[in-house]
Amino acid sequence: MTDADDRLWAAVTEPGRRGLLDVLLARGEATPTALAAELPFTRQAVSKHLAVLLGAGLITRQREGREVRYAVEPDRLHDATQAMITAANRWDARLNAIKGLAESLHRADPGSEHHRAPPPR
């Protein structure tokens, strides 16, 4: 996993940003104040997060008079979602392998959960 991908991952998985993206995706585009109105933190905090997302190329910024409209960048954000799904699936594959192995061991020797002798004290 490259360096840019790491930044992408960190940008979308951070809890605050995740909620922010939820709202922004529901609207397609919005201003910082509008976003802050639906989120549990202040406009400035929102603005910081938007700066991070902007730096990661996940959203676009466009001035319109005294307002600023932020909009999602579908292609780039799609890359992020795919990265998440890929990672999750890779983990799941490992998980199934481990689970299957544990079960087969259990069948072979049901008493071997504690590998040696576990002295209670």
Add this chain to the structure above:
Amino acid sequence: MTDADDRLWAAVTEPGRRGLLDVLLARGEATPTALAAELPFTRQAVSKHLAVLLGAGLITRQREGREVRYAVEPDRLHDATQAMITAANRWDARLNAIKGLAESLHRADPGSEHHRAPPPR
């Protein structure tokens, strides 16, 4: 999304923990020192992360003499991966809707990307 799910999400998505889980999944089970040997941070940092994962129910802890073996809890971790995939898919659905909408608008009126009159200065 519930409170426990939030803790689950935070536990797995944190960058340090993500790398740790990668190694732990590759081995199935391991001791803190063994994990620290393959990770970019110290044994104590690993130990802290393991404590968090343990608190989230994602791994199990078992003393074996003077060592401690941590092992992944397949079912619980599977829940986490599913949560990630679900979130990613939900975003992707929104994304496609937005992208489709933008394209249809573009077809209807190719010059309407700037909604009103954008004064350059």
Add this chain to the structure above:
DNA sequence: CCTACGCGCAACCTGTAGTTGCGCGTGGCC
């Protein structure tokens, strides 16, 4: 022109990730 609003910048606070240092218990060796 003057007011109101939206925004960004800067200073500050707080929690968490990461480090180093130390003490305790267990295993192996003589």
Add this chain to the structure above:
DNA sequence: GGCCACGCGCAACTACAGGTTGCGCGTAGG
């Protein structure tokens, strides 16, 4: 049995990122 070595957890400290408040600038609108 006694001693050293190793693995581990606890505690104190530092560094950084998320979040807040306060302020100043520019633009919109009467």
